[in-house]
Amino acid sequence: MGKIIDNRQLVDAPGALRQRRYGLFDVATRLPMDRRVAAAGIQFLTDHCGPAELYDQTCTDSPVKPYTEGSDLMGADPFWVIVRKRCGSVGRTPEEMVAAARSQLDAQDQTRVEDVVWDGGGLATIDATDTLTGSGATVVTPLATGAGAAIAALENAAYQVYGYRGVIHVNTQAEGALKDAGVLDRLESGVWRTAVGTAVSLGAGYDITGPADAAPDAGFVWAFMTAPVFEWSMDVAQPEATRTLDRSLNQWDVVAERIHAVAWECPEVFAVQVPLAAPAASVPPAVP
Structure with missing residues (x-):
């Protein structure tokens, strides 16, 4: 049966129970x-971001204890x-x-x-050094192909510096590859985490460029890792x-x-190219 009156009625917009994506x-x-x-x-101040060193406590050389400047x-x-x-x-x-x-x-x-x-x-009001692409991020080279190897290399580099869990920032186009590689290991209170507990921010607002806005290789996107983030x-x-x-x-x-x-808490930022193929079928790109 068709409608009786040709005059659609205005109702309240649906969608009141909206859920934010994982960004x-x-x-x-x-x-x-x-x-x-x-x-x-x-x-x-980033006092807690400094390194810790091993010290040889023997008396033979009596080395000077290292210190962090400022x-x-x-x-x-x-x-x-x-x-x-x-x-x-x-x-x-x-x-x-x-x-x-x-x-x-x-x-x-x-x-x-x-x-x-x-x-x-x-x-123009944003200092470029306060952004991911302008942070002077250290580029990481994975030891194998695939999104899993790329993220593992990123975490390994960052956690040699950070004392606490960090955050991976990557465009949502990498979601399929990260899921296929098991990087998105578990969901905790609305946050995707890797196996070692790193939070993953899948950002539709993020770009795919890398340090100094460098374009990724074909079939890749750049991902960054920072210390914990505050907004x-x-x-x-x-x-x-x-x-x-x-x-x-x-x-x-x-x-x-x-x-x-x-x-983010600490100045050190790391970056890696993540392949989008799932399962992985690409060769890791050379470090620019």
């Missing part, structure tokens, strides 16, 4: 941001993610428009933040819709925006 916001420790950070950025500073600049929506005021309430902008921001916020973390997202953000700011109404055109003009800053 940066899941692996990062999320912290509140105050106005001072929003105005000037943030920095912190402490590095890690930093992060604030950046804004915004959604602006315009729509005729007839038939839409101000509350509906404010909610619509907030919903769109919530859906795309993580992807845009991942974009900035990878290479600055084209923002600071403020509450979503939304002016009242009636205050931003374009009265000349009778159009709602609403905005939703959130300020973010992202940093």
Whole structure:
């Protein structure tokens, strides 16, 4: 039986119970941001990131005990993610428009933040050294083919430096190869982890480029590994819709925006090319 009236009815949009994918916001420790950070950025000392050395305690040579010179500073600049929506005021309430902008921001916020973390997202205000591609990452060469060997080499290099579990950042295009290789070993509280416990951030907002934005070999994507990641953000700011109404055109003009800053604990970053073939069928690329 066909419809009786040729006039579709407006109902509430479905999808209220949405689940975020397994990206940066899941692996990062999320912290509140105050106005001072929003105005000037943030920095912190990396005292716990220094090396530890073995010491020969015999009396024959009486060697000098090694020391670490000073402490590095890690930093992060604030950046804004915004959604602006315009729509005729007839038939839409101000509350509906404010909610619509907030919903769109919530859906795309993580992807845009991942974009900035990878290479600055084209923002002139982001220091390139605070991004994955501009961090001066050490390139790792796997000992065998396949995504599993690539990630194992990445973890081996990083954990010779980090004292704590780190984070692997990679574009979602590598998901199939990582799953096939058993890299995505288990799911803990919404976070994919490898067999040794490294968190894996599968980012649709990440690019596939490597250190200094170098392109990967054909059939590969670059992956980075950092120390644990922190993300600071403020509450979503939304002016009242009636205050931003374009009265000349009778159009709602609403905005939703959130300020973010992202940093990882230690300055050392590592990178490797991950083959996309599953099962693996490629030769490891030469180190650029």
